[in-house]
Amino acid sequence: MTEMAEDRAARQGKGLKLDVEPYLHMYQQMARIRAFEEKVNELYTGAQMPGLAHLYIGEEAIAVGVCEALAPQDYITSTHRGHGHCLAKGASVDRMLAELLGKEAGYCRGKGGSMHIADIESGNLGANAIVGGSAGIATGAAFSAKRLGDGRIAVCFFGEGALGQGLMYEVMNMASLWSLPVIYVCENNHFNEYTHFSESTAGEITARPKAFGIHTETVDGQDVRAVYETMARLVERVRSGGGPVFLLCDTYRYRGHHVGDIDRSYYRSKEEEQEWMTNRDPLKILSGWLVDQGLADQKIFDQIAAEAKEEIETGAEFAINAPYPDISEVDQHVYAE
Amino acid sequence: MSTQSDDGRELTFGAAIREALAEELRRDPTVFIIGEDVAEAGTPFKVLQGLVDEFGPERIIDSPISEAGITGIGVGAAMTGMRPVVDIMFGDFVPLTMEQMVNQAAKVHYMSGGKLRVPMVLRTTLGATRRSAAQHSQSLHALLSHIPGLKVAVPSTPYDAKGLLKTAIRDNNPVAFFEDKMMYQLKGPVPEDEYTIPFGVADIKRQGRDITIVATSSMVHVALGAAERLESAGISAEVIDPRTTSPLDRNTLIESAIKTSRAIVVDEGYERYGVTAEIASVIADGAFYYLDAPVKRMGAMDVPVPFSPALEDLTVPTVDTVAETAKSLCGRT
Numbered sequence: 001m002t003e004m005a006e007d008r009a010a011r012q013g014k015g016l017k018l019d020v021e022p023y024l025h026m027y028q029q030m031a032r033i034r035a036f037e038e039k040v041n042e043l044y045t046g047a048q049m050p051g052l053a054h055l056y057i058g059e060e061a062i063a064v065g066v067c068e069a070l071a072p073q074d075y076i077t078s079t080h081r082g083h084g085h086c087l088a089k090g091a092s093v094d095r096m097l098a099e100l101l102g103k104e105a106g107y108c109r110g111k112g113g114s115m116h117i118a119d120i121e122s123g124n125l126g127a128n129a130i131v132g133g134s135a136g137i138a139t140g141a142a143f144s145a146k147r148l149g150d151g152r153i154a155v156c157f158f159g160e161g162a163l164g165q166g167l168m169y170e171v172m173n174m175a176s177l178w179s180l181p182v183i184y185v186c187e188n189n190h191f192n193e194y195t196h197f198s199e200s201t202a203g204e205i206t207a208r209p210k211a212f213g214i215h216t217e218t219v220d221g222q223d224v225r226a227v228y229e230t231m232a233r234l235v236e237r238v239r240s241g242g243g244p245v246f247l248l249c250d251t252y253r254y255r256g257h258h259v260g261d262i263d264r265s266y267y268r269s270k271e272e273e274q275e276w277m278t279n280r281d282p283l284k285i286l287s288g289w290l291v292d293q294g295l296a297d298q299k300i301f302d303q304i305a306a307e308a309k310e311e312i313e314t315g316a317e318f319a320i321n322a323p324y325p326d327i328s329e330v331d332q333h334v335y336a337e
Numbered sequence: 338m339s340t341q342s343d344d345g346r347e348l349t350f351g352a353a354i355r356e357a358l359a360e361e362l363r364r365d366p367t368v369f370i371i372g373e374d375v376a377e378a379g380t381p382f383k384v385l386q387g388l389v390d391e392f393g394p395e396r397i398i399d400s401p402i403s404e405a406g407i408t409g410i411g412v413g414a415a416m417t418g419m420r421p422v423v424d425i426m427f428g429d430f431v432p433l434t435m436e437q438m439v440n441q442a443a444k445v446h447y448m449s450g451g452k453l454r455v456p457m458v459l460r461t462t463l464g465a466t467r468r469s470a471a472q473h474s475q476s477l478h479a480l481l482s483h484i485p486g487l488k489v490a491v492p493s494t495p496y497d498a499k500g501l502l503k504t505a506i507r508d509n510n511p512v513a514f515f516e517d518k519m520m521y522q523l524k525g526p527v528p529e530d531e532y533t534i535p536f537g538v539a540d541i542k543r544q545g546r547d548i549t550i551v552a553t554s555s556m557v558h559v560a561l562g563a564a565e566r567l568e569s570a571g572i573s574a575e576v577i578d579p580r581t582t583s584p585l586d587r588n589t590l591i592e593s594a595i596k597t598s599r600a601i602v603v604d605e606g607y608e609r610y611g612v613t614a615e616i617a618s619v620i621a622d623g624a625f626y627y628l629d630a631p632v633k634r635m636g637a638m639d640v641p642v643p644f645s646p647a648l649e650d651l652t653v654p655t656v657d658t659v660a661e662t663a664k665s666l667c668g669r670t
Contacts, residue, residue, distance in 0.1 A: 075417065109450030118449040125416055126449060130440050136409015137441065143410055144417035147369070147395075154413075167436070170406025177401070333451035334485050336509035 020295045026068055026224050027286050028304045030060035033084040034283065035308040036093060039316055040083065040100065040114075044259045048320065049100055051113050056084035058254035061282035062187050063088035065227025066155060066247075069235045075123045075141040075154040077134035079187075080115045081253075082127030085157050090122035093315035103322040110325045111333065123152075132158055132165030135184075139171040142182035142244070153181040153238050161192035163201055163208065175244040176212040183231075183238055184209065184246045187221065189253040194267045209246035221249030222282045225289070252276040344528045351384040351521035353495035354460075357502035358385070358422065360531070362392050365420060368506060371398040371407050372424025372460075380426060382462075382521050404433035408459065412442045412511075415457040420506060425461040428515060429475045434459065442511035443486030456509045458502075463491075464517035464555055464605060465642045465653050474642035474649075476554070476605040479612045481513040482582040488512045488536055489583045493557035495525040497580055500534030508536070517555035517605070537584035541593070545575030548599040548663050551590055551616055552576060556603040562656035563663060570660075572667050582612050590616060591623030598629040599666050603654050608636030630666045635659060 037057045043049040056063065059081075067076070067088035078085040086096055091107065099106025100114050107119050118126035125141060128134040138156030145152040162168055163186070175182050192200050209216045215237070219230045227249065234245045254277055256264055264273075283301075290296040348356065362368050370385065376399045379386030389397040400407045404425055411421035425431055431438075442455045463476035482489045488510055492498035498516065505512040542557055543564050552560035557578045564574035575593050579586055594600040600620050604612040613634035621632050638652040 077413075107450065108448060108452070111450050112448040116448040118445075118453055120449075120452050125413070126445065126453065128441075130436060133436065133441060136406060136411075136437055137413035137416060139406075140410040140413020140415070140419075140421075141417045142413075144414045144419045147414075148367075148418055167405050167409055170401070170403035171409060173401055173403065174406055174410060333447045333449075335488070336446050336451070336454040336456075 018293065018295060020290065022068070023225070023286065023290055024296065024300065024304070026064050026228065027283065027301065028308065029064040029068070029088055030224060030283050030286070031304050031308040032093070032311065033060045033063065033087050035305070035312045036083055036087060036096070039097070039312045041259055043101070043316065050102060053114055053259040054081040054257065055255045055259065056081050058276065058281070059187055059189055059221065059251045060084055061224035061227050062185065062221045062249045062251055063157070065224045066157070066185055066231050068228050069231035070153070070155065073123055074152050075125055075138065075145070076157060077125050077138040077141070077154070078127040078157050079134070079159060080127065080129045080131070081159065082115070082117060082157070086117050086119060086124055086127065089119070089124050091117065091119045091124065093311055094318040097315045097319035098322045101319045101322070102324060103319055104325040104329070105319070105322040109329060111329070132162030132168050134158070135162070135165070135168050135171045139175050139180060139182050142175065142180040143178070145181055151239065153183065153235065155183045155185055157185050157187060160186055160188040160190070160197045160201065160205065163205060164192070169208070172209055172212050172214060172244070176214050179241065179243040181238045182244045183234055184244065186246065186248045187251055188248060189251050191253055191257070191267065193257045194261070196267065206246070206248055214244050214246050215242070216246040216248070218248045218250070221251035222280045222285055224282055224286050252280065343526050344530070346527060346529055347524045348495050348527040349521060350495045350498055350516070350523045350525070351382060353499040353527050354384050354502060354516060355386070355388065356527070357499040359388060359391065361503055361506040362388070362396060367418060368420045368422065369396040369398060370422045370424060371400050371411060373400055373402050373426055375399060375424050380424065382518060384521060385424070404430050405437055408434040408437040409441065411457045411459070412437055412445070412455055415455045415511070416445060416453050420456050422458045422460055422506065425459055427473050428461045428463045428477050429472050431461055431477050431480065435480070438481060438487065438511065438513070439484050443484045446510070447486060454509050455511045457511045458505045458514055459511070460514045460516070462518040463515045464519045465637065466649060467519060468644065468646060468649065470644040471641035476515070476637060478513065478515045478582060479606045479610070482612060482615070486511070487583060488581065490514045490536065490581045491554040492516065492580060493554050493578050495523065495527050497534060497540065497578070499527055500532050501536070501580060503533045504536055507533070515554065520555050534580070536581045537586050539577050539579045539586035539589035541575065541589070542578050543574065543576040545573040545597065547573045547597055548601065548667055549575045549577060549593040549597045550601050550603060550659065550663065551620070552578060552603040553582065553612060554605060556605055556654060559654055559656055559659055560603055563659035566656060566660040567663055570664060570669060572663065572669065574663060579616070585616070585619065587619050587623065590620055594620045594624035594632070595627040598627050600624070600628070601633045601635060601659065601662055601666065603635045603659055605637050605653055607639050608634055609639045611636045633662055633666055635662060
């Protein structure tokens with residue numbers, strides 16, 4: 001038994017009213033995502049990772065709160081900023097990092113990269129580099145689930161930038177008409193790349209899904225407990241045949257649109273960033289609450305962070321040392337057998 | 338000629354399509370049709386008429402007028418255990434589906450390292466001379482033939498249409514299936530017995546010695562008409578139908594051109610950067626040392642399809658123009 005587990009067991013043994021375990025697990029998942037993204041940043045800036053990297057730092061509570069409320073066989077579709085969704089749904093760090101480095105051991109044999117990780121074993125139908133591009137896939141997966149009667153539901157993660165895409169509205173219309181088991185999770189991180197969403201989004205965001213008769217809720221995307229509790233309720237509703245729902249999550253992208261987006265002064269202030277990082281941080285909000293409740297102390301969060309870092313370092317070492325795909329792979333998997 | 342068992346039964350092109358769909362719907366419960374007015378209306382061309390009576394609205398699904406949306410739902414459904422047939426009423430609406438076809442359907446298998454697949458068919462139409470003007474008359478199969486990961490079928494006869502469509506539905510890849518709307522009433526032999534036609538296998542529609550005419554979809558009938566006319570002029574034309582533009586049966590095309598030493602490629606898509614360009618290049622490359630003349634291309638004129646019959650008829654290859662071009666290539670002007 002690890003020291004952390006012993007600590008938890010000891011706490012539970014004291015007869016606390018709240019089971020701390022699920023919260024610590026959520027904290028751990030968020031810490032893993034953050035450590036993963038910090039490592040990606042390091043690999044990228046150290047010229048060890050090719051391509052593009054869009055970091056999820058600051059938005060961890062959404063992926064974790066949503067995926068904790070799902071069953072393993074449920075589907076998700078993700079975005080170009082998708083590392084957090086992948087990890088939260090159950091992907092392993094080593095194979096994800098191998099994919100990011102273009103290695104054969106990666107989830108897609110190195111053929112997808114950061115923006116296209118798909119892990120069907122964990123229900124992840126793939127990240128997508130077309131903004132809003134996976135809305136059809138998620139809705140189609142929900143269609144399959146309903147037709148096949150397998151009890152699954154589908155979650156479509158997308159940023160508020162995707163609200164500019166017509167496809168979103170075409171598929172939401174059909175999801176509502178046909179009562180499909182799909183949850184549209186809008187991560188409003190406030191920025192369509194380098195443009196504040198208020199400059200691109202007319203009216204109220206929630207009025208849009210409501211216009212299709214889709215049940216719509218809003219949640220603080222920095223509070224993983226709120227995301228989880230809301231999702232748990234929505235998942236039950238959707239799974240029991242209540243039709244699609246739309247969950248708007250308010251959040252913030254700490255870093256640039258991608259790793260190279262360093263100078264952000266033309267679209268937002270350092271003070272604004274600092275405010276979110278200091279007072280609206282999802283890890284701090286959860287740890288602060290747990291401490292206030294007397295359910296945990298700082299020691300355990302330090303320990304979780306250390307364990308996450310170790311897992312990520314081990315995964316990175318695996319990925320760095322893993323071989324690239326053989327050149328004969330280049331024209332394989334263009335067509336399925 | 339086609340390797341078909343001829344039991345004397347004839348069907349129209351449209352009925353052959355309907356029969357292929359009905360057979361596959363019966364065979365495989367994961368097959369479904371989604372599109373605009375596909376159920377009770379049976380599409381404006383009435384090709385699907387009656388299917389909803391047998392299979393119900395759960396499997397013959399009337400959708401909103403949302404081509405991108407139904408294609409996207411098709412892609413997602415195909416990735417998760419279904420075999421959708423997405424009905425896109427006019428080929429001119431294919432551009433509305435292009436993001437889903439080009440960036441999603443075509444790439445999912447490759448991008449996932451072979452783990453995910455998209456067994457989906459996008460059925461649509463092509464062909465001009467229906468007096469439908471520029472947005473209901475195009476032949477845009479070259480656009481999809483360009484994309485790795487997609488397969489494209491362009492049947493020319495009821496027999497081929499049925500066999501290729503059944504193959505398309507059973508294929509584990511996204512297939513775009515183009516039907517010339519002017520051929521729906523065309524009759525031809527379609528045996529009762531079950532059959533499929535493999536992709537990437539061209540069919541020699543007419544044997545000849547002096548010139549090869551490669552033609553697709555309804556242009557096969559134009560080529561056959563030209564071949565008859567050429568025969569009376571003492572020119573023996575071979576007519577070859579690739580049947581699928583992707584995969585393309587290069588060998589059959591090249592072998593025929595080597596045999597005849599002259600080739601024309603006829604296709605109803607725009608000539609510029611079109612199917613004719615690809616096929617002519619394949620022949621020029623593969624039969625270079627055997628050719629007595631440059632490979633000639635005949636596509637649709639590079640203009641938006643005009644409405645006026647007086648103008649529209651000028652834009653597509655005809656028996657006259659193909660026969661004249663062939664004579665010219667054979668030095669018989």
